[in-house]
Amino acid sequence: MTLAFAVAAAxxxxxxxxxxxxxxxxxxxxxxxxxxxxxAVTLIGVSLSRGRAPIDPDPSRPVxxxxxxxxxxxxxxxxxxxxxxxxxLVHRVVVVVRTARREELAAQEAEHSETLETDQQRDRDEAA
Amino acid sequence: MTLLAVTLLVPWAAGALLxxxxxxxxxxxxxxxxxxxxTLVLLAVLTVRVVVSGPQxxxxxxxxxxxxxVLRADALGDAFALVSVLVLxxxxxxxxVAGPRARTFPGLLVLLAAGLTGxxxxxxxxxxxxxxxxxxxxxxxxxxYGGATRQLRAAMVFAAVNLLGSIIFLMSVAGTYHITGALxxxxxxARMPAVGANAxxxxxVGFFVAFSVKLGLFPFHFWLPTVYAGSRPAVAAxxxxxxxxxxxxxxxxxxxxxxxxxLQLAAGALVVLGAASIVYGAVLATSRGDTAETLAYSAIGQxxxxxxxxxxxxxxxxxxxxxxxxxxALNKGLLFLATELRGRLVAAAFxxxxxxxxxxxPAVGFLGKLELFRTAVTDGGVVLVVxxxxxxxxxxxxxxxxxxxTFWRDRQPGGGPATALPGRLIVAALGVVVLALxxxxxxxxxxxxxxxxxLTGGHA
Numbered sequence: 001m002t003l004a005f006a007v008a009a010a011x012x013x014x015x016x017x018x019x020x021x022x023x024x025x026x027x028x029x030x031x032x033x034x035x036x037x038x039x040a041v042t043l044i045g046v047s048l049s050r051g052r053a054p055i056d057p058d059p060s061r062p063v064x065x066x067x068x069x070x071x072x073x074x075x076x077x078x079x080x081x082x083x084x085x086x087x088x089l090v091h092r093v094v095v096v097v098r099t100a101r102r103e104e105l106a107a108q109e110a111e112h113s114e115t116l117e118t119d120q121q122r123d124r125d126e127a128a
Numbered sequence: 129m130t131l132l133a134v135t136l137l138v139p140w141a142a143g144a145l146l147x148x149x150x151x152x153x154x155x156x157x158x159x160x161x162x163x164x165x166x167t168l169v170l171l172a173v174l175t176v177r178v179v180v181s182g183p184q185x186x187x188x189x190x191x192x193x194x195x196x197x198v199l200r201a202d203a204l205g206d207a208f209a210l211v212s213v214l215v216l217x218x219x220x221x222x223x224x225v226a227g228p229r230a231r232t233f234p235g236l237l238v239l240l241a242a243g244l245t246g247x248x249x250x251x252x253x254x255x256x257x258x259x260x261x262x263x264x265x266x267x268x269x270x271x272x273y274g275g276a277t278r279q280l281r282a283a284m285v286f287a288a289v290n291l292l293g294s295i296i297f298l299m300s301v302a303g304t305y306h307i308t309g310a311l312x313x314x315x316x317x318a319r320m321p322a323v324g325a326n327a328x329x330x331x332x333v334g335f336f337v338a339f340s341v342k343l344g345l346f347p348f349h350f351w352l353p354t355v356y357a358g359s360r361p362a363v364a365a366x367x368x369x370x371x372x373x374x375x376x377x378x379x380x381x382x383x384x385x386x387x388x389x390x391l392q393l394a395a396g397a398l399v400v401l402g403a404a405s406i407v408y409g410a411v412l413a414t415s416r417g418d419t420a421e422t423l424a425y426s427a428i429g430q431x432x433x434x435x436x437x438x439x440x441x442x443x444x445x446x447x448x449x450x451x452x453x454x455x456x457a458l459n460k461g462l463l464f465l466a467t468e469l470r471g472r473l474v475a476a477a478f479x480x481x482x483x484x485x486x487x488x489x490p491a492v493g494f495l496g497k498l499e500l501f502r503t504a505v506t507d508g509g510v511v512l513v514v515x516x517x518x519x520x521x522x523x524x525x526x527x528x529x530x531x532x533x534t535f536w537r538d539r540q541p542g543g544g545p546a547t548a549l550p551g552r553l554i555v556a557a558l559g560v561v562v563l564a565l566x567x568x569x570x571x572x573x574x575x576x577x578x579x580x581x582x583l584t585g586g587h588a
Binding site: 020025028032035036038039042043046047067068071074075078081082085086089090092093096097106117 | 305
């Protein structure tokens with residue numbers, strides 16, 4: 001069972017990392033979503049325990065550990081919120097820049113460095 | 129006890145309320161400033177109480193510790209919370225004077241304060257993660273403040289990279305629970321010595337990577353210049369002066385408090401990484417033309433000093449690490465806020481900040497550098513001392529290069545037409561704080577020593 005969880009977490013993380021390297025911002029967000037699922041699966045996988053659910057437990061029989069499930073629930077809720085925030089950000093980018101591609105966003109950054117270059121040139125001219 | 133609960137409740141309730149209101153109105157912006165000021169006062173009272181009568185503890189819901197979540201205020205957490213909220217307060221006042229451009233800005237700042245205060249005052253690993261995510265989510269949204277392409281790109285990069293860091297942190301929490309069966313920091317610290325060396329090291333490395341990403345330490349720094357240079361000055365000040373404290377605090381609390389054996393094992397590697405960070409940050413900062421970018425690379429370099437101090441360890445090293453992180457937060461907050469203002473008052477504040485970064489008295493940075501040199505000398509490494517001197521010399525160079533470019537470009541004193549007086553006064557006030565702490569260093573030094581005692585003397 002632990003092996004199955006480990007493999008699932010590894011596959012999720014790998015697929016997420018692959019998507020994270022994409023140039024499409026939506027795929028990047030998808031990659032992050034997958035990786036956060038990998039974390040949830042890891043969280044369950046590392047704390048598997050056998051037994052009945054600990055609501056009204058029978059003292060003679062083992063109970064399963066309820067803590068990890070509470071943790072995973074919290075982590076999933078947080079993951080959902082951050083995912084929503086990321087999607088809102090991408091939406092904002094599309095509205096402002098009219099693109100969801102990383103390289104086109106970076107092109108704007110290049111323009112900024114060009115202004116810096118001219119600034120530095122001005123410094124040198126002044127000094128000369 | 130109730131004081132601790134109230135300290136956490138005030139920014140949370142105020143933030144939840146302010147997010148709903150329209151932050152572009154002056155009244156709401158000043159309400160945010162008032163909420164942050166109230167938090168700061170509460171934290172100050174809490175700190176006094178901690179210093180006088182020891183750590184304050186609160187177990188949520190009245191459960192016995194170990195079942196309920198433990199909140200604890202000790203000198204280490206309090207010191208970080210105080211400085212972070214002070215930087216947030218200054219940034220909030222700075223924007224309130226200029227007029228916020230986004231409706232959520234004041235609310236998000238107050239919520240960030242709530243997240244940070246909670247994070248510094250918790251004694252539970254998973255609770256730490258939750259507060260960590262609260263503060264990070266608020267700062268992702270804050271980074272987009274301004275709404276232009278550069279800010280959006282900065283927010284995208286910041287969110288993507290730091291979410292990855294958060295997930296690595298969560299996985300490390302899972303690992304800790306697996307190997308120790310506990311989430312309370314006391315229990316984890318008590319059970320760590322019995323844990324196998326390999327498993328312990330793996331988890332510790334996970335935490336180290338997560339916090340290094342937050343801090344922008346040398347091999348994990350790639351996101352930092354884009355974000356700091358791309359976001360608005362007030363946001364950059366918040367990110368480097370308050371949010372980055374999470375990384376410094378985390379390294380100290382987890383490295384010094386929970387994983388001392390692993391920290392000792394990795395001491396050499398930490399010093400080497402820190403040294404690389406110092407040199408890399410200083411050299412690149414010197415070569416940059418943009419003020420914000422210079423400051424961003426400077427931040428990478430400054431973090432290296434903290435890591436070196438942490439690697440050396442012991443009471444002296446931890447004191448230096450705490451002190452340097454706090455001082456650096458104040459410096460960066462001051463400098464980033466000063467970048468877009470003009471006028472003599474701001475120029476003077478910038479000089480104080482620059483002197484502080486370089487470690488020249490009477491600014492408080494001198495104190496940080498002094499403690500660092502003490503650490504290096506205690507450790508007996510000549511190379512380390514030389515490296516610290518080199519880093520300081522380079523920081524003096526790039527700070528005054530920046531000063532010259534920013535305030536001397538136009539042949540007008542102060543670098544152009546002066547900004548409105550209230551805006552300048554706020555930056556000048558932070559400058560006075562940096563100067564005053566340098567002139568009367570005893571309180572800060574005593575607080576840092578107490579914070580280091582928390583780490584070296586167990587969790588008593």
